[in-house]
Amino acid sequence: xxxxxxxxxxxxxxxxxxxxxxxxxxxxxxxxxxxxxxxxxxxxxxxxxxxxxxxxxxxxxxxxxxxxxxxxxxxxxxxxxxxxxxxxxxxxxxxxxxxxxxxxxxxxxxxxxxxxxxxxxxxxxxxxxxxxxxxxxxxxxxxxxxxxxxxxxxxxxxxxxxxxxxxxxxxxxxxxxxxxxxxxxxxxxxxxxxxxxxxxxxxxxxxx
Amino acid sequence: xxxxxxxxxxxxxxxxxxxxxxxxxxxxxxxxxxxxxxxxxxxxxxxxxxxxxxxxxxxxxxxxxxxxxxxxxxxxxxxxxxxxxxxxxxxxxxxxxxxxxxxxxxxxxxxxxxxxxxxxxxxxxxxxxxxxxxxxxxxxxxxxxxxxxxxxxxxxxxxxxxxxxxxxxxxxxxxxxxxxxxxxxxxxxxxxxxxxxxxxxxxxxxxx
Numbered sequence: 001x002x003x004x005x006x007x008x009x010x011x012x013x014x015x016x017x018x019x020x021x022x023x024x025x026x027x028x029x030x031x032x033x034x035x036x037x038x039x040x041x042x043x044x045x046x047x048x049x050x051x052x053x054x055x056x057x058x059x060x061x062x063x064x065x066x067x068x069x070x071x072x073x074x075x076x077x078x079x080x081x082x083x084x085x086x087x088x089x090x091x092x093x094x095x096x097x098x099x100x101x102x103x104x105x106x107x108x109x110x111x112x113x114x115x116x117x118x119x120x121x122x123x124x125x126x127x128x129x130x131x132x133x134x135x136x137x138x139x140x141x142x143x144x145x146x147x148x149x150x151x152x153x154x155x156x157x158x159x160x161x162x163x164x165x166x167x168x169x170x171x172x173x174x175x176x177x178x179x180x181x182x183x184x185x186x187x188x189x190x191x192x193x194x195x196x197x198x199x200x201x202x203x204x205x206x207x208x
Numbered sequence: 209x210x211x212x213x214x215x216x217x218x219x220x221x222x223x224x225x226x227x228x229x230x231x232x233x234x235x236x237x238x239x240x241x242x243x244x245x246x247x248x249x250x251x252x253x254x255x256x257x258x259x260x261x262x263x264x265x266x267x268x269x270x271x272x273x274x275x276x277x278x279x280x281x282x283x284x285x286x287x288x289x290x291x292x293x294x295x296x297x298x299x300x301x302x303x304x305x306x307x308x309x310x311x312x313x314x315x316x317x318x319x320x321x322x323x324x325x326x327x328x329x330x331x332x333x334x335x336x337x338x339x340x341x342x343x344x345x346x347x348x349x350x351x352x353x354x355x356x357x358x359x360x361x362x363x364x365x366x367x368x369x370x371x372x373x374x375x376x377x378x379x380x381x382x383x384x385x386x387x388x389x390x391x392x393x394x395x396x397x398x399x400x401x402x403x404x405x406x407x408x409x410x411x412x413x414x415x416x
Contacts, residue, residue: 006214012404017385037385075404076411083403094302095399100383104400144410145403169406171399175308177225177245185409187402191303191379192312194395195291195353196220196283198377201393202352203284 003051008075010048013038015071022064030061077105084110084143086158087150088118088128091173095149096124109141114154131158135165145169152176159186211259216283218256221246223279230272238269285313292318292351294366295358296326296336299381303357304332317349322362339366343373353377360384367394 017037021029031042038045049055052074055067072078083106085092096108113119114131121128129137138146146167150158155174162170163184170186172178175193180186225245229237239250246253257263260282263275280286291314293300304316321327322339329336337345346354354375358366363382370378371392378394380386383401388394 008408009405011408012401013385015404016383016401020385037387039387039390074408076407077404081403081407081410090305091302094299097298098399100400101403104404106400106403145406147399169403169410171402171406175224177221177228179245179247182247185406187406189397189399189402191306191355191397192308192314193220193224194379194397195289195309195314195377196223196285196312197217198353198379198393198395199284199289200216200219200282202289202377 007048007051010040011071011075014045014048015068015075015077018064018068018071022068027064028061029064034062080105080107081145082107082109082141082143083145083147084108084112084138084141085147085149086112086131086134086162087148087173088113088123089149089151092147092149093123095147095173096126106145108147110137110143112137114150134158134161138162138165138167143167145171147171147173149173215256215259218248219279219283222253222256223276223283223285226272226276226279230276235272236269237272242270288313288315289353290315290317290349290351291353291355292316292320292346292349293355293357294320294339294342294370295356295381296321296331297357297359300355300357301331303355303381304334314353316355318345318351320345322358342366342369346370346373346375351375353379355379355381357381 017034031045035042035045055062055070083101085096085108088111096111101108110129111123111126112129112131112134116130119128119130146162148155148158148170152174155172155176156178159170159178159180163180168184170180170184171189172186173189175190178186225242239253243250243253263270263278291309293304293316296319304319309316316332318337319331319334320337320339320342324338327336327338354370356363356366356378360382363380363384364386367378367386367388371388376392378388378392379397380394381397383398386394
């Protein structure tokens with residue numbers, strides 16, 4: 001059965017809340033409690049999880065440790081993934097020094113920049129490689145996921161190279177609408193889009 | 209009629225693609241073409257827009273300039289918004305120097321940090337204020353939106369202060385599940401969650 005993409009996108013949030021519960025000493029949770037924590041309905045949680053089988057016993061709640069393990073397996077998080085960064089400007093440097101990737105199994109193994117004056121420099125223990133060698137560098141390091149942090153004007157051309165190189169997962173920080181084939185997943189990290197989806201709620205409705 | 213939040217979250221993406229079309233010299237677009245560009249169905253675009261009235265003439269497509277203006281008005285983007293940043297570490301500094309906010313009407317007007325050794329320093333033309341004065345500083349600068357870029361362990365306490373201070377829109381960069389009351393909107397910018405929702409598609413399904 002095909003799982004809707006919105007469900008897949010919610011699972012990491014479930015996983016994070018479950019992990020926080022476990023760290024706080026909780027071992028069992030029901031969908032009601034989990035829903036309150038995640039600020040979604042318990043029905044949605046039960047429905048989302050039902051795509052992947054049966055996790056809880058009726059009226060007994062979920063064993064958190066077990067559910068975490070299952071979700072990590074479903075999401076492919078019980079292994080490590082090799083990540084590359086394209087664009088080592090100010091944002092790229094903040095990304096590369098982000099301490100949250102490694103503990104979650106995401107290893108940044110290569111970085112690239114088009115500016116020949118920074119190529120060869122070392123950032124976060126990695127030597128900056130030229131973007132002109134992107135496809136070869138990705139293959140050499142067995143990269144599966146690429147972070148794009150280049151200026152907007154260059155984002156699509158970089159993404160086209162990534163797609164040609166067989167990359168199926170892209171995290172794009174450039175604030176621009178980009179195109180990928182249907183078998184490639186792209187997620188956009190964009191504070192402006194996030195702002196723009198909140199100002200709606202700050203704006204009093206027109207009187208009409 | 210209440211507009212589903214997922215629809216509101218999609219509108220900024222429509223707006224961005226329409227703006228790119230207009231910049232490229234296109235004046236009219238139909239839902240089919242817009243759907244291809246956004247990689248969603250034309251039916252979804254028509255349905256999403258129908259919440260806000262009638263924008264196109266049957267068979268004539270949308271006048272892009274007009275649709276942009278209407279969407280900007282609906283989303284509250286035909287004005288400026290005051291934004292504050294809490295947490296002026298490496299990530300906070302990258303955020304504050306991000307050139308994409310000002311052109312879209314988001315003015316970063318204040319920044320705060322809990323570390324007394326950086327309070328008083330100037331970043332991006334702003335003097336770093338102490339987080340202990342957060343509520344007062346937000347009121348003084350008429351801040352409506354706050355970016356949280358503090359370590360995970362401090363995110364919830366900062367968010368609680370923001371909520372008490374009447375802030376209704378929060379952009380959270382801390383990789384942690386946080387709680388807000390129902391009338392407060394929070395968006396999470398989190399590369400790990402984005403990665404984790406893509407590895408699912410990189411993982412071959414179990415043979416069963």
